[in-house]
Amino acid sequence: MFWLSSQWFGRWRFDHNSTSFPLTGAHTTTNCSSCHTSQYAGTPTTCSSCHTNAYTQTTNPNHIASGIGNDCGTCHTTLPDWKPASYPNHNTVYPLLGAHQAIANDCFSCHKGNYTNTPNTCFGCHATDYNEANDPSHAAAQFPTTCEDCHNVNAWSPATFNHDGQYFPIYSGSHQGEWNDCSECHTNPGNYKIFSCIDCHEHNQSDTDDEHQGVGGYAYNSIACLECHPAGNSQGSFNHNTSAFPLTGGHAVNDCNSCHANGYANTSTVCASCHTNNYNQTTNPNHTGIRNISHCAACHTTGPGWTPAAFPTHSNY
Numbered sequence: 001m002f003w004l005s006s007q008w009f010g011r012w013r014f015d016h017n018s019t020s021f022p023l024t025g026a027h028t029t030t031n032c033s034s035c036h037t038s039q040y041a042g043t044p045t046t047c048s049s050c051h052t053n054a055y056t057q058t059t060n061p062n063h064i065a066s067g068i069g070n071d072c073g074t075c076h077t078t079l080p081d082w083k084p085a086s087y088p089n090h091n092t093v094y095p096l097l098g099a100h101q102a103i104a105n106d107c108f109s110c111h112k113g114n115y116t117n118t119p120n121t122c123f124g125c126h127a128t129d130y131n132e133a134n135d136p137s138h139a140a141a142q143f144p145t146t147c148e149d150c151h152n153v154n155a156w157s158p159a160t161f162n163h164d165g166q167y168f169p170i171y172s173g174s175h176q177g178e179w180n181d182c183s184e185c186h187t188n189p190g191n192y193k194i195f196s197c198i199d200c201h202e203h204n205q206s207d208t209d210d211e212h213q214g215v216g217g218y219a220y221n222s223i224a225c226l227e228c229h230p231a232g233n234s235q236g237s238f239n240h241n242t243s244a245f246p247l248t249g250g251h252a253v254n255d256c257n258s259c260h261a262n263g264y265a266n267t268s269t270v271c272a273s274c275h276t277n278n279y280n281q282t283t284n285p286n287h288t289g290i291r292n293i294s295h296c297a298a299c300h301t302t303g304p305g306w307t308p309a310a311f312p313t314h315s316n317y
Helices: 006-011 023-028 047-057 124-133 205-211 222-228 251-254 271-281
Strands: none
Touching: none
């Protein structure tokens, strides 16, 4: 019988670290038979050869559904439990630029430990920033939730807001340099839809009334100011009396919104468009019971209270 001495046995001990596949991380504590299930020669060295099940069964995120390749070494080291992991291809899914680049290694700040269905819109991550913004209050002003309209990826400020193009010129024209804070015009910090013109302009009502003598649609309130002076100056101001629908009688004292509730373009000039309820509800006489009477101007003027009225078709009855 032939015996190997301990000297020979030590000489033939196999050193994995001297091969093309050194053992590191969790591989150093793995049983040989876990990888060498049948033989030692020709054992594959690709991750997926041993870890296909781990790849196909992962759910956070689902690697197959997310299009993540099965080359585990792209994101993982050999440390236990597949962590920590990186994602060098992140920019192909969602580019990390500006302030996002600074937190590229802090995955939890965006993913909160859940890598499935992470929102990829600004508001999806920054709803709290939007709701808590107070200079101005974004929610009160009903700003859109598309943060990128005003902000960039570097920081929240400086920000752009097309006040002149979308609402009212304050950075150009007559109002340029005439204000310092939003609150000077938006007097209710809880609702930026409310604004004031007459609080800023140093005219008393009597002076303003005198300046608007003969101007159709004039009223001493901020909404009327904006409606007639959308550019903030006298040029392009609107005088209803020079339009296709001069304001007379009861129309001259109505609020603009009474007729223009849905905007100013294409507002109907037909009486029934505004006064159908008056027509249907009248009882002295009941208009719907009288044949062929549906055109208010056939009997009425614009005088308030529908009086006086005529009935030129009386002879038909």
